[in-house]
Structure formats: structure tokens, C-alpha cells
Amino acid sequence: MKIVAVTACPTGIAHTYMAAARLEKIAKNFGHEIKVETQGAMGIENKLTEADIRQAQIAIFAVDIEVEGRDRFNGVKVIQVPLQEALKNPEGIFSKIQR
Amino acid sequence: MTPMSNGSLQFVFSCPLSSGMHARPASHLAEVANQFAAETTITNLRNGLTANAKSVLGVISADIRHGDRCALHVSGPDEHAAHAALRRFMDEALPRCDVPLAGVPDSDRRATPPRVLQAANVNCIFGTPVSHGIGQGKVVILRRMTLTQGSKTENAANPQHELDRIQEAVSAVRHRIGEKLKYSITPTGTAILQAGLAMAGDVSLVQKLNEQVLSGKSAAQAVVETGEFFIDLLGHSENEYIRQRSADIEEICLQLLEEVDGTRPETSAVALREPSVLVAETLAPQQLLNLDRRWLKALVLEHSGATSHTAILARSLGIPTLAGVRNARLALTPGHEVVVDANRGFVIPQMSPAVRNFYEREQKTLARRRESWDGRAHQSATTSDGKTIEVAANAASGEESSLAFANGADGIGLFRTEMIFLSRDEAPSEEEQFAIYSEAARLADEKPVIIRTFDVGGDKKIPYLNLPAEENPFLGYRGARVYAEHRDLLQSQLRAILRASAAGNLKIMAPMISSLEEFVQFKAEVALAKHHLLGMGIEFQSEVRVGMMIEVPSVAYILEELCVEVDFFSIGTNDLSQYFFAADRGNPKISSLFTVRHPSFLRFLEQMMDEIHQAGKWVGMCGEMAADHRNLPLLLGLGLDEISVPSAEVHEFKRAIAGLRTSDCIDLLDRALTCSTAAEIDELLAAEPFQTHTRSLLSDELVLLESTSQSKEEVIQEMMDALYISSRTDDRHLVEEALWAREAMSSTSLGYGFAIPHCKTDAVSSNSICVLRLQQPINWDSGTGEPVNMVVLLALRDSDVANTHMQVFSSLARKLINDDFRHHLLKFDTPRQVTNYLADQLGISLEDTSETHLSAEHPVQPRRS
Numbered sequence: 001m002k003i004v005a006v007t008a009c010p011t012g013i014a015h016t017y018m019a020a021a022r023l024e025k026i027a028k029n030f031g032h033e034i035k036v037e038t039q040g041a042m043g044i045e046n047k048l049t050e051a052d053i054r055q056a057q058i059a060i061f062a063v064d065i066e067v068e069g070r071d072r073f074n075g076v077k078v079i080q081v082p083l084q085e086a087l088k089n090p091e092g093i094f095s096k097i098q099r
Numbered sequence: 100m101t102p103m104s105n106g107s108l109q110f111v112f113s114c115p116l117s118s119g120m121h122a123r124p125a126s127h128l129a130e131v132a133n134q135f136a137a138e139t140t141i142t143n144l145r146n147g148l149t150a151n152a153k154s155v156l157g158v159i160s161a162d163i164r165h166g167d168r169c170a171l172h173v174s175g176p177d178e179h180a181a182h183a184a185l186r187r188f189m190d191e192a193l194p195r196c197d198v199p200l201a202g203v204p205d206s207d208r209r210a211t212p213p214r215v216l217q218a219a220n221v222n223c224i225f226g227t228p229v230s231h232g233i234g235q236g237k238v239v240i241l242r243r244m245t246l247t248q249g250s251k252t253e254n255a256a257n258p259q260h261e262l263d264r265i266q267e268a269v270s271a272v273r274h275r276i277g278e279k280l281k282y283s284i285t286p287t288g289t290a291i292l293q294a295g296l297a298m299a300g301d302v303s304l305v306q307k308l309n310e311q312v313l314s315g316k317s318a319a320q321a322v323v324e325t326g327e328f329f330i331d332l333l334g335h336s337e338n339e340y341i342r343q344r345s346a347d348i349e350e351i352c353l354q355l356l357e358e359v360d361g362t363r364p365e366t367s368a369v370a371l372r373e374p375s376v377l378v379a380e381t382l383a384p385q386q387l388l389n390l391d392r393r394w395l396k397a398l399v400l401e402h403s404g405a406t407s408h409t410a411i412l413a414r415s416l417g418i419p420t421l422a423g424v425r426n427a428r429l430a431l432t433p434g435h436e437v438v439v440d441a442n443r444g445f446v447i448p449q450m451s452p453a454v455r456n457f458y459e460r461e462q463k464t465l466a467r468r469r470e471s472w473d474g475r476a477h478q479s480a481t482t483s484d485g486k487t488i489e490v491a492a493n494a495a496s497g498e499e500s501s502l503a504f505a506n507g508a509d510g511i512g513l514f515r516t517e518m519i520f521l522s523r524d525e526a527p528s529e530e531e532q533f534a535i536y537s538e539a540a541r542l543a544d545e546k547p548v549i550i551r552t553f554d555v556g557g558d559k560k561i562p563y564l565n566l567p568a569e570e571n572p573f574l575g576y577r578g579a580r581v582y583a584e585h586r587d588l589l590q591s592q593l594r595a596i597l598r599a600s601a602a603g604n605l606k607i608m609a610p611m612i613s614s615l616e617e618f619v620q621f622k623a624e625v626a627l628a629k630h631h632l633l634g635m636g637i638e639f640q641s642e643v644r645v646g647m648m649i650e651v652p653s654v655a656y657i658l659e660e661l662c663v664e665v666d667f668f669s670i671g672t673n674d675l676s677q678y679f680f681a682a683d684r685g686n687p688k689i690s691s692l693f694t695v696r697h698p699s700f701l702r703f704l705e706q707m708m709d710e711i712h713q714a715g716k717w718v719g720m721c722g723e724m725a726a727d728h729r730n731l732p733l734l735l736g737l738g739l740d741e742i743s744v745p746s747a748e749v750h751e752f753k754r755a756i757a758g759l760r761t762s763d764c765i766d767l768l769d770r771a772l773t774c775s776t777a778a779e780i781d782e783l784l785a786a787e788p789f790q791t792h793t794r795s796l797l798s799d800e801l802v803l804l805e806s807t808s809q810s811k812e813e814v815i816q817e818m819m820d821a822l823y824i825s826s827r828t829d830d831r832h833l834v835e836e837a838l839w840a841r842e843a844m845s846s847t848s849l850g851y852g853f854a855i856p857h858c859k860t861d862a863v864s865s866n867s868i869c870v871l872r873l874q875q876p877i878n879w880d881s882g883t884g885e886p887v888n889m890v891v892l893l894a895l896r897d898s899d900v901a902n903t904h905m906q907v908f909s910s911l912a913r914k915l916i917n918d919d920f921r922h923h924l925l926k927f928d929t930p931r932q933v934t935n936y937l938a939d940q941l942g943i944s945l946e947d948t949s950e951t952h953l954s955a956e957h958p959v960q961p962r963r964s
Contacts (some may be wrong), residue, residue, distance in 0.1 A: 010844050013895055
């Protein structure tokens with residue numbers, strides 16, 4: 001499955017990046033292809049292109065704040081979870097997707 | 100000058116002092132007025148209040164505030180001379196009478212106790228710190244004294260007898276203050292005693308006392324009623340400063356009462372016998388001086404007022420003091436042990452194990468910060484490209500010298516001696532001076548101390564020299580120009596300095612030299628003093644260096660000749676610039692003409708520096724130009740050998756110098772020299788993006804591997820202390836609150852026993868990673884109960900988000916979810932292993948650097964701005 005994701009937390013120093021790393025790792029375990037955009041203190045990195053989003057079957061927002069450029073995801077199925085969820089139980093997110 | 104119908108003279112002036120006409124300027128005014136027989140009456144045209152200008156109390160009571168227009172009437176036999184002298188005083192001396200009263204900044208911030216204390220439910224009573232520090236002791240409450248207690252209040256049978264008693268009491272009190280004045284070592288203490296002396300002999304006070312006695316009162320009763328009258332008068336002023344003076348008059352009256360009555364109600368009862376915290380509504384400086392300072396650990400005052408003399412005195416004596424502590428005398432129990440935290444701004448009225456632990460740790464933290472900082476402060480100041488400049492301090496007493504050396508001064512660049520000559524009735528003896536200069540030499544411990552021989556005249560008057568009043572004192576009889584007439588005084592001072600030079604590295608400097616002849620004469624005087632000492636077989640340093648101040652522009656054109664005679668120079672920018680621009684720096688109307696950051700002045704300095712250095716001579720700078728941080732790059736560009744700055748700021752200058760590059764400074768100066776106006780130079784300085792010293796993200800001091808903390812609050816406090824000790828923050832409170840604000844949004848625990856608290860705040864001076872490993876796991880979040888035994892704290896400067904440190908943080912964050920990485924961090928035995936591993940993994944240097952690594956590949960923007 002092709003997945004896109006966005007991670008963002010209020011200070012954007014730590015958890016944004018930890019969650020991104022976590023999602024990337026677990027997605028691989030589940031055999032998914034994932035690209036994670038981080039919206040942190042360094043601005044938007046690894047930005048999702050229009051093509052990335054168009055080709056994705058699902059978008060995961062692991063965020064504690066509003067996603068920037070949310071309208072880019074119009075027409076894509078979005079699962080939004082608290083950022084902690086991506087850190088503590090990323091497996092749960094992917095199980096949910098598969099169901 | 101306006102002739103009045105009755106033959107008197109008058110003029111109108113407006114009060115230039117921002118604190119109004121308070122005790123010190125009023126006492127200067129009275130001093131001038133009292134030199135004349137003429138009656139001098141001052142009328143505040145704003146409120147119509149009239150006073151005798153010879154009376155300090157009278158002038159204070161007229162409530163003259165900043166900008167008030169006042170009329171001064173002079174009438175009597177010598178009215179013309181009095182008029183001229185007073186007018187000159189108002190124009191010239193008055194604007195400079197007011198020494199700025201430095202307050203402790205940032206009292207606005209609402210104090211909250213540290214989280215550790217909050218978690219232990221410690222009660223705090225808040226106040227405004229007016230003298231920093233922490234003191235612990237038993238509460239001693241000073242009840243407000245009432246003059247009526249214990250004093251005889253009956254009427255007197257013999258008015259003449261009572262009048263005599265009053266007169267004796269006044270002289271006795273003045274004598275007593277005069278005696279104390281002789282042994283006063285701090286300029287602040289001296290100023291306060293002088294104000295007390297003036298008040299005790301004030302004509303209004305004496306007049307009122309006499310009136311009371313003549314109306315049939317006993318001497319004691321007269322003192323009581325006179326005291327009450329003035330306390331009431333001053334106490335009702337709208338001016339906070341004047342209200343505070345009522346404590347001074349109360350103290351003087353108590354001393355008078357003690358003389359006439361033999362008793363001193365209550366004040367004598369305040370004898371401290373153990374570590375004590377004195378709690379009072381208000382405290383007069385005299386009362387503070389009378390307390391046993393061995394036992395006085397802190398002061399708590401109900402009255403607010405950071406500018407009072409008591410606060411200044413407490414600061415100079417290093418007594419932690421809180422002011423504006425409401426109802427302190429009710430809230431604090433006599434005999435109870437309390438902690439006064441005058442760093443954070445509260446008193447803890449009840450000791451508990453949590454409070455004791457907290458402050459035991461705090462004392463260690465403060466000591467360790469001091470130690471780690473001392474190490475750097477005592478190194479010489481070197482720019483990032485390796486040029487060293489001496490950072491010396493200005494001082495006028497041994498006490499000030501110790502402060503300077505404690506702050507890492509490389510020497511005393513200007514030891515002013517006129518303070519020793521001022522405010523007394525006769526010249527100080529050679530022995531007295533010898534003691535003072537020897538102490539300075541001893542404290543300096545072989546570092547250089549430049550002693551400037553007495554520099555009087557101008558605005559510095561000495562009664563026993565009988566210097567004439569002058570039309571234009573700054574262009575008159577002052578500095579080295581008076582030495583020919585007062586050779587004995589100069590000789591005794593030179594002998595005292597020479598004798599003290601045996602004990603250390605003293606140098607002699609002459610003030611106000613404008614010609615070669617003057618300096619040659621000065622050297623001859625030094626030679627004569629040496630000759631005397633040799634003849635008496637008294638030891639001194641025969642090679643003692645003799646230099647001069649550069650204060651008069653004329654010397655710029657005889658430097659070649661002077662360099663043959665002079666061992667060293669020190670540029671005194673205050674006088675030099677006012678002579679250079681022909682502009683009195685105290686005159687606000689022409690202050691725009693007066694700026695040392697002016698192309699003309701800089702070119703002038705540069706030419707002199709060149710010539711002096713070509714001759715191989717040493718040149719330093721004292722005065723305000725050196726003391727202003729903004730000028731530092733220009734001064735480094737000029738290539739000065741030394742700057743002499745206020746003693747309390749030495750370490751700040753050293754730190755600033757370390758962050759500058761000489762080549763940049765020279766380049767900046769070159770561009771400044773081509774500017775045409777002062778405004779262009781200011782623009783240039785504002786636009787210059789000076790490199791600042793950047794410290795590594797990692798440091799062994801920030802790795803705490805054996806923590807015994809038992810709560811999240813303690814862990815964060817411990818990490819705050821580590822940042823504070825290593826001077827990465829000066830305000831733990833702000834960093835702590837930023838961390839807790841982040842914690843309040845969502846947990847920073849990430850499972851596996853790890854937590855990663857973090858914050859962005861400019862309260863940290865450099866981006867930092869702090870690592871703490873707990874001996875026993877703690878609950879990080881009350882909700883989840885998840886145990887944590889490893890804490891990695893990230894503190895990032897808010898204004899630095901666009902630099903690569905952020906990438907280090909994000910890569911650290913990514914690595915922390917990697918099992919291997921975490922296992923490594925858990926197993927290390929020493930801080931060095933941890934920092935090495937992190938440095939390797941994150942690709943960062945452990946070296947502090949002056950370069951700022953801006954990443955070209957990642958032109959990043961803060962996400963929200």
C-alpha cells in the first residue's frame with residue numbers, strides 16, 4: 001500500500017521527527033511504502049508532492065496541531081491520530097488501516 | 100539677573116534631576132548657599148512652597164520634582180557673589196549632582212517559586228529584590244520607633260539650659276557622624292553619612308528645635324516634636340523619595356534624643372546575636388550601618404523603593420534584601436528561621452525538609468557556577484583570532500578593588516584618589532594613604548594598579564585647599580595645575596604611593612596634563628619624593644612607572660616629545676571629548692554635539708594611538724567610552740592595550756571580547772573612519788553582524804549519570820542547575836517554565852524508560868543537550884505511571900531556529916527511537932563516553948567555536964513566524 005503521512009507537534013523540536021522515524025520503520029515492517037512529511041521547527045521537510053498525494057491510498061496525520069496545507073489532501077482518505085499514538089503504538093495505526 | 104524692588108536678586112531655573120531635588124543635591128545646594136551671609140530663598144513655582152536654600156530639609160520639603168520651575172531669591176550684604184555662585188551651581192553642578200541610582204532590573208516579573216518548592220507546597224511571601232543573594236536566619240522584627248517612648252516630656256524650667264542641651268546634642272551627633280565618616284570605606288556609605296551630617300546641622304531643623312524650646316518645652320520634648328513635625332511633613336510628600344527621607348530624619352532625631360535624654364528607645368535593643376533576618380517597615384541607612392553585620396543575613400522591608408539609600412547600601416555591603424514585602428512584620432514570626440531568596444524574590448516563612456534540601460543544593464549550585472565562571476573570568480581577554488587586551492577596572496577604594504579582582508580584572512586601570520581627599524576637613528595623612536594604597540597593591544596580587552594622583556577642581560571641591568570659586572572651573576585651576584601650590588600634599592601622596600609600591604605593582608599617573616613642561620615637573624616631583632625616601636632608608640619600587648592621562652587635546656601634537664618622558668598613557672574620554680567638542684557633557688541642550696562615536700573624535704584617537712604605538716608606548720582607556728559595550732569593536736579596532744571598565748562588568752567585557760574578531764574590528768574601524776557623521780557610524784555599528792561565540796551543543800558538565808532525583812520536578816531542577824552552572828542560562832526560572840509549558844501540552848515520555856523534555860527559549864544563551872540518568876526510575880507523568888530512568892533534554896534558542904543545530908536535534912530525535920542507540924546511552928560509565936558517542940552519532944563537534952555554521956543546502960525557514 002502506498003501511504004503518505006504528516007507529523008507535527010507544538011514545539012517541532014523532537015516528537016515530529018521521532019514520530020516520522022517511527023512511522024517509516026513500522027510501515028516497512030508491514031510491507032507498505034510510506035513518505036512522511038515533517039512540519040517542525042525547521043519548516044516543512046520531505047514535502048509531499050501533488051503526485052505523492054494523488055498516488056497514495058491513505059494519508060496519516062500524526063499531529064498535535066493543525067496540518068499546514070490541509071487542502072492538498074482533499075479527496076484522499078485521512079486518518080488523524082495524536083502524535084503520541086505514532087510513537088507509542090504505530091502498529092495499531094497500521095492494523096487499523098488494513099482493516 | 101533681575102533686580103527686585105526691594106534690592107534683592109533672583110533667577111529662575113528648572114530642576115534637571117530625574118529624581119527631583121532629593122537629599123544629596125539639596126545638601127550640595129545648601130553647602131553653596133551657606134558660604135554666604137545673604138538670605139537665600141527658593142520658591143517652587145509649581146506648588147508655591149518656599150524654603151531656605153541653606154536648609155537641606157527645607158529644600159527637600161519644597162517637593163521640587165523633575166522639570167519644576169523654581170525661583171531663587173538672594174538678598175543681603177554679599178548678594179551679588181551669592182547670586183553668581185548659586186546661579187553657577189544650578190547651571191553646572193546641579194545636573195551632575197544626581198548619581199544614578201542603579202536598581203536591580205526585572206522586578207515586573209511575577210515571581211513563582213521553582214516547581215520543586217511548589218510540589219512540596221512551600222508557602223512563599225513575595226517582594227522585590229533590591230539586593231541580590233540568599234540569606235537564612237532567625238526573624239528579628241524592628242518595630243516602628245516612636246519618639247515619645249521612654250523620653251521625658253515635661254516642660255522645662257530654664258529655657259537657656261535646654262537650648263544649651265540642644266546645641267550640645269547637635270554638635271555631639273554631628274561629631275559622631277563625622278567620626279564614622281573618617282572610617283567610611285565605601286563611597287556609598289560616605290555619601291549617606293554626609294547627607295546625615297548635613298541633616299543634623301540643618302538650619303530648619305535647628306530653628307525648629309530652638310522655637311520649641313523657647314516656647315517652654317524641654318530639650319527632649321523639643322526633639323520629639325520637631326522630629327514628628329518633619330517626619331509628618333516629608334511623609335506627606337507625593338514624592339516617594341522624599342517620603343523615604345522621613346526615616347533619615349527619624350534616625351537623626353533618635354540620635355539627638357539619645358544625647359539629650361540618655362536613652363535610645365528600641366533601636367539599641369536590636370542587637371543581633373545569631374544569624375538573623377531583620378524585618379522592618381523601613382530602615383534608615385544609619386540604622387543599617389549600626390547593625391552587627393556578622394549576624395545580619397538578610398533584610399526584609401515592607402516599604403517598597405529600590406532606589407532608597409538603604410537599598411544602595413545593602414547592595415554595596417552584599418546583604419540580600421527584599422523590599423515591598425507587604426505585612427512582613429505580621430506574616431513573619433520572631434525567632435522563626437526563614438529563608439530570604441532575594442534572587443528569585445520571596446521569603447519562605449516556614450522551614451521544612453524540602454526547603455532545607457532545596458537551599459542546600461542551591462548553595463552548592465551557586466558555588467559551582469561561581470567556580471566554573473571564575474576559571475574563565477580570570478583568563479586574559481582574547482579575541483577569537485588571538486589578540487589579547489587587558490580588561491582592567493576603575494576603583495576608588497580597596498573594597499571596590501576586591502570586587503574588581505573577584506570579577507577577573509587584569510588590573511586597576513584607574514585608581515581615583517580624590518575620594519580620599521574629599522569630604523573631610525583636613526588632608527589625609529601620608530600614613531592613612533599608605534594604608535589605602537598598600538591594600539590596593541596587596542589585593543592586586545602583582546597585577547598592575549594605576550594610581551592617579553589627586554584630581555581636584557572642576558566639580559570636585561576640597562574645603563582645606565581653599566580653591567577659589569571660578570567662572571569656568573572645567574577650564575580652570577584643576578588636576579595637575581594645582582600641584583605647584585600644594586606641593587606638600589602632592590609629596591605626601593607620592594611618598595605614600597612609592598612606599599606602597601614595595602608591596603605590589605603600582606604605577607603613578609598624573610591627571611590633566613596639557614604640556615610637556617607640566618609632565619616634566621611632575622616627574623621631578625616623583626624624583627624628589629624618591630630622594631626623600633632614599634634619604635630615610637625607606638623601601639620602595641625604584642622602577643615605578645610614571646604615566647599621564649590624555650584629557651587635553653593639546654597633547655596630541657606633542658606626543659613625540661611626551662613619549663620620551665612618559666612611561667604609559669591612559670585616555671580619559673570624559674574630559675577629552677568635552678574639551679575636544681567644546682561641549683559640556685552635562686548640558687542637555689548641547690548633548691547632541693557630544694558623542695564619542697563621531698568621525699572626528701575617532702580620527703583624533705586613531706592618530707594619537709598610531710603615534711604612541713610607533714613610539715612603543717602602552718596606552719589604555721578609562722572613562723565612559725570604554726565602559727560602553729557598543730564601542731568595544733571600535734576600541735579593539737583602535738588597538739588599545741587596555742580598557743578600564745566598571746568593576747562589576749569586567750567579566751561581561753571579557754566575554755564580549757572573546758566573541759569578537761580583531762580583523763573584523765579593524766575593518767569596522769576603517770569604515771567608521773571614512774564616515775562623515777555620527778549617524779553614519781551608528782548605522783554602521785547597527786548593521787554589523789558580529790559573530791558571536793557559539794558553544795558546542797554537548798558538554799561533559801551537562802551529562803549527569805548518577806542522579807538521585809525522585810520526581811520530575813527534581814530532575815528538571817537538576818538539569819536547570821547544570822545549565823546554570825555552565826553559564827548556558829542566567830535564568831533557570833524562564834527555561835524551567837518553558838519546559839513545563841511544553842509538558843503541559845503532551846507528555847514528552849517516549850516509552851522504553853526515556854523522556855525527552857524540550858523547549859525553545861532565548862533564556863538559554865546557547866543551544867544545549869543535557870543528559871540525565873536516574874539511579875531509580877521515576878514516574879514521568881502522573882497519568883500514565885510510565886517509569887523513566889533516562890532523560891534527554893533539548894534546549895534551543897528561540898531566535899536560532901534557522902541554524903543547523905535544529906537538524907542535530909531532529910536527527911537525535913529520530914535516533915532515539917532506535918533500540919541500539921538507546922541501549923548505548925544506557926550503558927556508558929562516564930560523561931565523556933556519552934558526549935563522545937553523541938558527537939559521533941550526530942556528527943557534531945565538542946569544541947566551542949566562534950564560527951556560525953549556516954547551512955547553505957538547507958535554507959530553512961521557521962515554520963511559523
